Amino acid sequence: MRILARARWLVGVAALLLFAVLSLCVGPAGAADRPVVRVGVLKFGTVTWELDTVRANHFDDEAGITLQLVELAGNPATQVALQAEAVDVIVSDWLWASRMRAAGTALSFIPYSTAVGALVVPNGSPIRTVGDLKGKRVGVAGSPLDKSWLLLKAVARDRHGLALEREAQAFFAAPPLLNRKLADGEFDAVLTFWPFAARLEAEGMRVVASVADLLAALGLSAEVPALGYVFREEWAVKNPAALAGFQRATARAKSLLADSDSAWDRLTPLMQAENETVRLRLRDRYREGIPRRWGAEEQAAAARLYTLLAGLGGRDLVGDSPVIAEGVFWPGPAPNLAP
Known part of the structure; x- marks a missing residue:
């Protein structure tokens, strides 16, 4: 009986070990069913600070998505990748998103940073x-x-x-x-x-x-987010859960980076700061750029700024549209802002 009991115990342990190994292979329960959000980034770009914080703290898991970072060589490469549907989201400005939208590529924008x-x-x-x-x-x-x-x-x-x-x-x-x-x-x-x-x-x-x-x-709002997460409208319409989860996850990362000094310690290699003084200044300037508001007032200010820039830069800057393209700002609330 003892031998039989021990054999059963060993079988149970082996089953548990097999389950653990399989769990490591397939990831968290339900991970295969979660939508994947592919974000095109520069290896040492500042956006990686926020997105690395998302993944390190499993904010993407808790928001019901899987966040993947796709490293690209430069800003033009991220724009090409988005247009080619090789990635779902990049960081760019609403000026470029509007120009592309006016030219027939329906891109949309949600805020990322007011820092310029x-x-x-x-x-x-x-x-x-x-x-x-x-x-x-x-x-x-x-x-x-x-x-x-x-x-x-x-x-x-x-x-x-x-x-x-x-x-x-x-x-x-x-x-x-x-x-x-x-x-x-x-x-x-x-x-x-x-x-x-x-x-x-x-x-x-x-x-x-x-x-x-x-x-x-120039009489314009200084709170207008200059940079944002830009994505294809078609992708957002087809994947509302992915976009909503991405917004929730990045909002949590913004909030953590705004309030926690220790959250920045693990980002030091990504920041490539020459010394501690530089690291702290980068941290503080990033925090100042976290957008807190994105409503009708800020969007109207962005539209006025677009018109001003169109007058200054002409077609070389904005293409054929002297006013901001309708629909470039993703409708509804902006849950990716830090509270």
Whole structure:
């Protein structure tokens, strides 16, 4: 009897071990039935901070989805991947989404971040306002159609009577090069994206004006999310549970990153911060960019901003649509915002 009982016990243990192995192979119960949301990302892009937080804390599991990150080489590659249906979601701006929608590709937008960039100068610089840029060497991240550059020119023109394209020396280059040249004294100021502006701040540089300040100077809301999660409308209509789960999961990640300092510790390798001062500045600037509101007021402000940018950048920037395309903002509440 003892031998028989022991044999039964061994069979039971083996069955439990087999069940455990199979569970590891197939994942959590029901995982195969959950919708998969494929997000195109840059390997060290700031959006990975939020999405890695989603996966590390199983917010996607709890929201009833499986989040997959698809690493791509650059922003143009993410846009191509979305159009080719190789991914379901990317981070882009509503300007591009509207242009594509007006051209016949129905893309939609939900908020991700209000952070854009800033005009930065050495701490001892005499430049205090946009009007002080006359005759200065200004490095600009991107191209002459960069939205921040267009806004800076508009503020210089409307508030200071200054035509920057003629009365300052603008140099267009990649952000890392701009940071080095500002540090070496080759530029008097740089207008750059927020992660690179944060690094300059951590080195003791001074912000003259953020893009939010430029918007406010032009009478526009500084709370308009510049960047968002962009997806194909057709995909969202066919997969409402996937989109809703994605919104819930990213909202929880935003809330955690807004409130918990320890949640940032595991993100340090992804942040590629040169030192602790830079890491903390990146964290703080990310938090400032978390959108809290996305209603009729913010959407109307975005539409006004689109019209302004269309006037500044013309068809090269917005294509054939001088006004924002109807339907580009996904309807209904925005549950992906942090509470």
